[in-house]
Amino acid sequence: MGTWDVGPFDNDTAADFSGDLDEAPEGEREGLLRNALVRTIDTRDYLDQDIAVEAVAAAALVAAQCPGGEPVTTAYGPDLPIPQLTADLRELAVQALDRVVTEPSELMELWGETDTVGPWRGTIVRLRTSLLPSSPGGQLQLS
Template sequence: MGAWDSGPFDNDSAADWCGELGDAGPEDRAGVVRQALLGAAESVDYLEVDEGSAAVAAAAIVAAECCGGPPVTSAYAPDFLREGGGIGLSDDLVPLALRALDRVLGEDSELWELWEEADDGRSFLAEIEPLRAALTRGAAG
């Protein structure tokens, strides 16, 4: 991999997904986020790294936009988000984002397996925990 770090946008798979999001028309971006979350949350098979990475990036966007979570600042994130733009996401994505993160951190998840092998998942969890905290606050309303 060219990019491999623990941030939600900081690996090749997440960066590729962010490219798709950035290339989508403004009216289609919420659907791109929703599909990434659904791809993980509803997966019953082995969750490949590409789908897991897209779901984490999408969850980070939901956390930032809907829940006051960590801002999107990664160089790999879409320019329009780094520049303070938004997507206009609906609050119903908050519980879906939590489900997607749970799936990524669960069994049969390639992304989680890679991080467990690297450092027992510590650096990845350090990035995920603030997202989960913001999403949990948002889900509580």
Template sequence: MGTWDIGPFDNDAAADFTYAVDEAQGDRKAEVLLAAFREVTETGEDFLDSDFAAKAVAAAALVAAQCPGGDPVTTSYGPDEAVPPLPVELRPAAVAALDRVLGPDSELLELWEESDGTEWKAGVQRLRAVLAGPAGATEPGGPAVASRPE
């Protein structure tokens, strides 16, 4: 996996994933995000591939951007198109996926731990906190995620 920084979109798998998000029509974008979460959570106790984990982290960042306290997605590696308001039901799925990414048998976590991934892990934990927060877990979708700057 090519990785150039610690952000949710700063790797090849996540950058490629945003293409799938852009290709999905309006309300189908939520289905693309949910599929990324399920790829991670439905692996059971199998070793979690880093590419699946990276896509789930990127998907979680898109959901978190619409939660109170979430950071907007403004990186050039994020989706080109604005993401419409997402259903709040995606938030628990995102939390479960991030728990799996940060848990045992996660290749992505192992790779980051080999190179002192303290900041990366803290960033993923912040995403999780926003998604699981009391306001973030109960309020309807917020503003659309910003598109890439030109």
């Protein structure tokens, strides 16, 4: 996999996933995101990096629609808008991110072999934090 930075779309696989989203009819884009997340969550054995990378990209698109979520502005993200997503994708995205950083995970192993594992983990933490609902007082609810 060609990777050039620690962002959710800073690799060839995520860029290809963005292209797949752009090629899909608007009504099917949420299903593609859901499938990427569920496929990751359901992987009990070794999690292939390509599956994990797509889940991270999907989680970033879900997080972008959450209050305080970072918009996806990279040229490697989807060019076409993602329709308003259903709320249940937030929990699926959290579960998928948790699986990506749980062994056995090829993506986690590959990042662990680099000097940028800390910044990559920071990206995952920021996404996860954006996906968690906030209480009225601004405190994260971890339930």
